[in-house]
Amino acid sequence: xxxxxxxxxxxxxxxxxxxxxxxxxxxxxxxxxxxxxxxxxxxxxxxxxxxxxxxxxxxxxxxxxxxxxxxxxxxxxxxxxxxxxxxxxxxxxxxxxxxxxxxxxxxxxxxxxxxxxxxxxxxxxxxxxxxxxxxxxxxxxxxxxxxxxxxxxxxxxxxxxxxxxxxxxxxxxxxxxxxxxxxxxxxx
Numbered sequence: 001x002x003x004x005x006x007x008x009x010x011x012x013x014x015x016x017x018x019x020x021x022x023x024x025x026x027x028x029x030x031x032x033x034x035x036x037x038x039x040x041x042x043x044x045x046x047x048x049x050x051x052x053x054x055x056x057x058x059x060x061x062x063x064x065x066x067x068x069x070x071x072x073x074x075x076x077x078x079x080x081x082x083x084x085x086x087x088x089x090x091x092x093x094x095x096x097x098x099x100x101x102x103x104x105x106x107x108x109x110x111x112x113x114x115x116x117x118x119x120x121x122x123x124x125x126x127x128x129x130x131x132x133x134x135x136x137x138x139x140x141x142x143x144x145x146x147x148x149x150x151x152x153x154x155x156x157x158x159x160x161x162x163x164x165x166x167x168x169x170x171x172x173x174x175x176x177x178x179x180x181x182x183x184x185x186x187x188x
Contacts, residue, residue, distance in 0.1 A: 003033055003034055003037035006030065006033045007030065007033075010026060010029075010030050013026070035149075035188070036149075049080045049081065049184035049185055049186045050186055051077075051184070051185050051186060051187075052182055052183070052184055052185075053071065053073075053182070053183045053185065054180055054181065054182045054183065055069045055071050055159050055180070055181050055183075056069075056178065056179070056180045056181075057069050057159075057161065057178070057179055058176065058177070058178050058179070059103070059161055059162075059163070059176070059177050059178075059179055060176050061090055061092075061095060061167065061172035061173070061174050061175055061176050062167065062168070062169040062172050063167070063169075064162055064163060064166065064167055064168075065160060065161060065162030065163070066160055066161045066162070066179075067160070068108075068111075068158045068159070068160045069158060069159045069160070070111075070156055070157075070158045071156065071157050071158070071159075071183075072154055072155070072156045073150065073154060073155050073156070073157075073185070074154060075153065075154065075187060075188075076149070076150055076151045076152065076153070076155060076187065076188040077149075077150050077155065077185040077186065077187055077188060078147060078148065078149045078150070078185060078186055078187075078188055079146050079147075079148045079149075079150065079157075079183050079184070079185045080146060080147060080184050080185060080186060081146055081183075081184040082146065082181055082182065082183055082184070083181070083182045083184075084100050084105070084135045084136070084179070084180070084181045084182075085179075085180045085181075085182070086098060086099065086100060086103070086135075086177050086178070086179055086180075087177065087178040087180075088175050088176070088177050089175070089176050089177065089178060090174075090175025090176035090177070091175065092172075092175055095172060095173060095174055095175045096173055096174045096175065097174075097175055098163075098174045098175065098177050099136070100135040100136040101135075101136050101164070102163065102164050102165070102174060103135040103161055103162070103163065103164065103177070103179065104132035104133065104135065104161065104162045104163070104164055105132060105133060105135045105159060105160070105161050105181070106131040106132045106133075106159070106160045106161075106162075107131075107157065107158070107159055108131065108157070108158045109150060109155060109156065109157050109158075110152060110155065110156055111156065111158060114131040115148065116131050116132065116133045117131055117133070132160075132162060135161070135179070135181075149188060151188065157183070159181055161179050
């Protein structure tokens with residue numbers, strides 16, 4: 001249900017019974033609806049968000065995954081979208097030039113709740129395939145629209161990246177890459 005519809009319903013009720021306009025229960029319901037509203041997240045090419053933050057790391061061809069890259073917001077936020085990018089800096093012609101389809105990402109909040117799951121239900125432990133999904137899954141060829149609210153006073157989010165195929169120092173598969181994941185957000 002849209003916030004506009006809920007607000008109009010509240011106003012209609014208040015016109016019929018003016019005492020309802022100051023009813024704390026109804027006002028709290030309206031406030032909750034406003035907090036949970038998706039209005040402003042409507043265009044895939046331009047999510048409504050005044051701030052952009054980005055995490056960045058390197059993944060060598062000889063390492064399977066990165067360490068967790070943590071990011072702490074200064075106050076509660078709603079993440080309205082994400083956009084992953086890659087810069088390949090290895091030039092070995094015998095190795096695969098990776099794309100976002102060749103990288104997996106695990107995203108957690110406050111180092112415990114996963115936003116990603118390889119299979120099944122997302123939980124603290126991730127799905128049966130773990131908490132990784134392809135990096136491409138975080139985008140819709142434009143910023144990924146999310147609407148994920150982080151309400152802690154200084155919420156944190158963490159990212160761990162890994163190759164889609166198993167690699168070792170002795171058997172690299174991909175060229176080295178720099179991974180970036182932009183987060184579009186607005187304060188709550």
